[in-house]
Amino acid sequence: MATTTGAKKWVFLFPEGNAQMRDTLGGKGAGLSEMTNAGLPVPPGFTITTDACRAFYTEGRQFPPGMWQQVLDAMQVVEKETGKKFGDPANPLLVSVRSGAKFSMPGMMDTVLNLGLNAETLHGLIKLTGNDRFAYDAYRRFIQMFGKIVLDIEGSKFEKIFDSYKERVGAKYDTDLTADDLKKIEVEYKELVRRETGREFPEDPYEQLRLSIQAVFASWMNKRAMDYRNFHKIPHDLGTAVNIVTMVFGNMGTDSGTGVAFTRDPATGEDKLYGEYLVNAQGEDVVAGIRTPQKIATMGNEMPGLYKELEQIAEKLERHYRDAQDMEFTIERGKLYMLQTRSAKRTAQAAVKIAVDMVRQGLISKEEALQRVEPNQIYQLLLPRFDPAAKTRAEKEGRLVAKGLNASPGAAMGKAIFDADKAEELGNAGQAVILTRPETNPDDVHGMLVARGILTARGGATSHAAVVARGLGKPCVAGCEALKVDMERRQFTVDGVTVREGDEISIDGSTGEVFVGAIPTIEPNLAEEKDLSQLLEWANEVKRLGVWANADYPRDAQNAVNFGAEGIGLCRTEHMFFEEDRLPVVRQMILAASEATILEEQLARVQEEYDKASPDSRAAIDKRLAEARGKVEGSESVRRYREALNTLEQTQKSDFKGIFKVMAGRPVVIRLLDPPLHEFLPSYEELLVETTELRMQGKTKELAEKEPLLRAVATMREANPMLGLRGCRLGIMFPAIYEMQVRAILTAAGELEAEGVPVHPEIMIPLVGHINELNIVRDSTQKAAAAVTEKLGRTVSYKFGTMIEIPRAALTADQIAETAEFFSFGTNDLTQTVFGFSRDDAEGKFLLQYVERGILPENPFQVLDRGGVGKLLRMGVEAGRKTRPDLKVGICGEHGGEPSSVEFCHQAGLNYVSCSPFRVPIARLAAAQAALAQVERDR
């Protein structure tokens, strides 16, 4: 369509667009255009572009120049095609006005249907359809929708009129209302509009159209749309397109209907038509989940011809788009219309199965399959499941009380909570919550975000609850109609059981089962996920990055191997220290460390002096040497220190043996002790209160016992422990601790090697900021290694490297690589120091607000900050490799399992990422996608 004014083209008729124009036409508009051009039955219509929406905002909420004229011109074309006329009492054209952004935001923005109805066209509609009840109902719906969305009148006010009328006339269902009833409701509705807005309901269809387009534009910036975009990281400046589509009615009788269908099952990925439809209903009845629709298979029996047509269209669309589609259709008096198609949202399981199946079916390549699955989605497949034994027990105990729709997979247990606000509050406080609602709507999203799972009594697999839950990767059981939810009493009853708010329930979104009481969950098993395993094997074929795991115990290491980890990138020895039976020994070590170290260093200094002195002058030193030795040998601190170190050496040795065995020769990077020692001691504040109490009670004996500990803890307290005496600083101030750890590592390795078990230990030094620190620890490591060699009678080979987690280390990486054989970027601490954020404080006190307000695009502790941390990381890699071209570089912060960060690590030329075991599959896929993106770029 040529523009009439020479102005910018704001409006595209469906035949003028195509699937590539998502940026301009939005997803829905592009899909309608594409379908129109593919010859599918789409009602005539046109799209107002996202450019127009953006212009609307920059022009102070005014239509941009020329747009309205283009809308009028397009309406004439539609009138011509349909043979109807907008506002014509004789043969009225009715249209829907629908939002449609580039990225699907289900239910987040507004739609107005049946637009073009007024007192006059209503009668035309009655005449044309011969169905006055239908026409009055359409008009009633239009006023309600327009009143709510365009005129900003609270929806509940319309509902109240409607419900109280129903009550007055004793109607149980909406369908019990007659045309006359609906006519009376219409009068009350219009009265409501007059009262609320001070004006008459607009009768002019073009005014209706103008106001509706404005309202859709405005809905882009409503709170729930903004919340949704914030959560899904969709930019706020994209704008929405507006689609004006000729109305077709699914509620014109039993030969009419409306539905939503997926070309493949979006929950399981099974390759067959999936979806729901409702006979004699309009589209919003399905989407809103108010009536529970029928499965689409039923349509095969009830309307076999149309079902066949739908199947053919589905196949055509899949071939056309080379992806599973989510279609909206309406049947008006036996004729099928396609109202929308878009790439189908799907569960992780479905995404994986569809991608793998499509490769097998020759529809897409392996590389495409790898790009079809969001790495983060995989996480859902690795969500906990019910412990089968516990579940069987629960079933035997009769605790399986209902079964709903398996709307989003995964098992969850938590307290049943009946409103989103309370769910948010408890969820933020760290409690497990199952948001339990009659149905959900967009206002509930904030509660869904923090809930462990969602349970609704009404709504189908495409209801709001189901769609949002799948998007969030949360378990959801929807449409569980057996639940009688009593919102006033905040409880539901089912199967004779009453669950009050706060009671524990368990749901399985993969099966739809609902249990009362808690059922423990277990970890999933990758080997059983055949499709996922296949996809990840393909990922291994294309990825360049190694994927390692962070694991502190043999069981973690086993998990990591099961998930495909190629090594352990971070084994935190301090986690072993925190175990209950070891903590007393660790505390003994810490409390004796200072005094013992001072005495031992004094002795070492005199000894050194003695060794260096000429034989003549040694006599003079003899006495001091004997004195210093006497002090060491007579010291209770030294005795306790050595005793504790010996005990810990033994336990650490067996820890390491367990891990080495599991890893069977794969590299294991062990980080020496990192946290400040006071972390292992009781809290200063608690001791302060305790001693104050003892003092006030005059319990002098107990006080005298407690006070030395208080003093010791007080001495070790730090103003900013994150930047204090920890990491290699500890290893330098208390060399015996690191030497003990090195001996434990190398003895474990050596003893296993002697048994023929391959081992590959790598010793990693934390918190290095200056090459001299690393060199000192290297020297004491070599000393300890030599002791092990002597004791075992065999040399254990190991690599020696460092964390890069302090900006200075990255800035001086060229020097540090002189000594370090490998780098591992500790991006958690690096993020803290590069931003000057203490994570403990920042997230609670301002960081989440920063993200919410868009001050930071992401939480940098989740997604690696490329502009700052990433820049420094790249500098460090480059400088390190300049010194040592074969320097092995990895990352072991939480970012190692986050797809965008993994992509960055690939781009920065890292050798591997290391993440928590459950994130290994995510990282493998992300690494493959990064490699594929690289190929694209290099092309």
Added chain:
Amino acid sequence: MATTTGAKKWVFLFPEGNAQMRDTLGGKGAGLSEMTNAGLPVPPGFTITTDACRAFYTEGRQFPPGMWQQVLDAMQVVEKETGKKFGDPANPLLVSVRSGAKFSMPGMMDTVLNLGLNAETLHGLIKLTGNDRFAYDAYRRFIQMFGKIVLDIEGSKFEKIFDSYKERVGAKYDTDLTADDLKKIEVEYKELVRRETGREFPEDPYEQLRLSIQAVFASWMNKRAMDYRNFHKIPHDLGTAVNIVTMVFGNMGTDSGTGVAFTRDPATGEDKLYGEYLVNAQGEDVVAGIRTPQKIATMGNEMPGLYKELEQIAEKLERHYRDAQDMEFTIERGKLYMLQTRSAKRTAQAAVKIAVDMVRQGLISKEEALQRVEPNQIYQLLLPRFDPAAKTRAEKEGRLVAKGLNASPGAAMGKAIFDADKAEELGNAGQAVILTRPETNPDDVHGMLVARGILTARGGATSHAAVVARGLGKPCVAGCEALKVDMERRQFTVDGVTVREGDEISIDGSTGEVFVGAIPTIEPNLAEEKDLSQLLEWANEVKRLGVWANADYPRDAQNAVNFGAEGIGLCRTEHMFFEEDRLPVVRQMILAASEATILEEQLARVQEEYDKASPDSRAAIDKRLAEARGKVEGSESVRRYREALNTLEQTQKSDFKGIFKVMAGRPVVIRLLDPPLHEFLPSYEELLVETTELRMQGKTKELAEKEPLLRAVATMREANPMLGLRGCRLGIMFPAIYEMQVRAILTAAGELEAEGVPVHPEIMIPLVGHINELNIVRDSTQKAAAAVTEKLGRTVSYKFGTMIEIPRAALTADQIAETAEFFSFGTNDLTQTVFGFSRDDAEGKFLLQYVERGILPENPFQVLDRGGVGKLLRMGVEAGRKTRPDLKVGICGEHGGEPSSVEFCHQAGLNYVSCSPFRVPIARLAAAQAALAQVERDR
């Protein structure tokens, strides 16, 4: 001298060397060579190089190949020149063996005199001199010195023999002893040597020589030498040269003597010969301060010819070296010998005066003068002086008890402490200490390092105490013979007063006065320091860097201007908050801030929604708007918050007015509130103890009053406050506080401008890490500025900039410079984040040890770390200027007043440094030196 073996040349005869060969020959050797070649009377001798010393260490404490042969060859040349023979009983050559490193380390290493004496040569010496007492005394001294230094026998053991012999024979002075006495002492000494070493005292002169050279080499690595080098930042790998010099004797009668002379007064810089000499004495008698020598002027009367010769030599040396010299000389039977010359150590005052005088005398250029003064030395001139009134009072009260030598200027008060260990202990604990000793020796240096001042009863202006104190810039009164020091009782009596250890005393090193009790000190006045003012004017002519000051109050600003500051680079507004009368208001603000901000933001959000809404839909928002407004207006928190903010705005306004007035149009950079708010609240731990006590006492009413404060403080506590809610994060979370500050600044400026006072305010935002943070604060600053404009009816111009103190800010400086008109590097925090050091924790827990152990070359909080922090700073400057070529960049950490850091700032292209007012002169000189060094490099 050609080497006989073709080996490396390890030995240089004096005529073979010159002044440029300090690296190889050490300072003393190079000086002796230079003097020899200048025709001055130097006893024949040679120098063993520092290379030989280094080789000695690398070869496992062995002489390097060929060295010993070269020594023997050189001895032959000396024998030829002197006509004497080493070990010849008839005409024995005696030599001294003296250390001599590149940098002077007075008294730190060892010297052996009279070498070549044994039973046989002793008799030759008697025959030659006809003075058996002299000869026996020389032999006795040699055995004692050799025994102590070469054979490592405790010196006190020799002294004990000597003193008890004196007692036995009733000798009061050493000179009371006869040749026979000395002969008997010799026997006892040799018996001691036999006992201690199990061997006879070595008789072979060449063995004596070999062992002595070894001992001097070894003394390079003795503890006090290493301590000295650590303190003075002299590298440990330079090594020392060894000088073998023909002995000349100042103790051959009253026509002999020895002395030390300076070409100008090293304390005041006055241009006349200064020094001391002792008739009939050997050099160590002067240096060790055992006998109190006579002023050199006396020599003009006693030996007028020799004095004249010395004056001529002094002038010649000054012209030759173009600097003031420190000369050692000996007169042997009426003949003057020069034993050493070196650049004279001098006080800051002398350094400045000498440099300025030499320019006036046409000896050196202004540029050279600027390079002659160590910037850090200037600090001494700006040391506190006694408050004249308090001093007068003290004098009237009879507290002026003695007067010694004014050995090193500056006034100090502190506890009299009698040994170095205790002084070190108390000094490190932050106590003011005056180290009070009969005399000091190199073993006392560790105590001198921490003392506020040094007081000795014996020794002259060139005694150990005096020389070291001047080097350290500490006040010193030396040779205060009126003091009767009783080391056993740890007290001294003087003028009838007994001062016990720990009693307070006050000394003035500029006048030599000693007071009992404390006398408060006051700040110096630059205007009165004419020479320094002159030098600093020259500095201003050549420096490129601006020198600004950190000042928080008008009085600081006035100081800054007096010291030549060109602006204020950092005005910390929080310091104003801490004042006693304001703290309650600040606390009121803080405790109300959270709730008030939430309510106000809620209202703002509804208001915004309302403002954006179409007129149609405003009605619906009206009610919520009224509600939100009602909440704000009814809130006690809001009321208290606003009240406190208003009060603070008024007080801050008058603070700023005071500063602007003083600065009279010079730039004033005001940093908005930076520290975490909880710093202004009572301590959590104290409140915890208090409430526990109240609880235990059952004081429920008091408890109920206290608990809300405890809870508030608990909520605001942070794990790592350094990295928490502070800086611009505060300004973003509590915008009203920053807006209040901006209004106070701009109102103050505007009101002054209206009065015709020029002002130049610059608003600086702390702790920015992301450009979005800065932009948000910029917006609210503009809003506040607009309010001021409206209120005052005039626009106040200001600059808007940011601290760069977070690594991410430096890394993204290109983006930040889009908004910031200036950068100020906060190198204190930048050092903390780049190193990952919390200064509060690090310095106490490991950092000082790091510096001591050489893990870090310097404390990076004192001297800017070029490798890490500096690298990042350079990146930030470069990136910032790329975006904004005229970006003004400064530094406002403590480094701004540290010479090496100032040099770096010059090199990095900064516009200015800002430091504490008293450091402004240092920074000016350092900036000039940096500019001159630049000119050198560019040449």
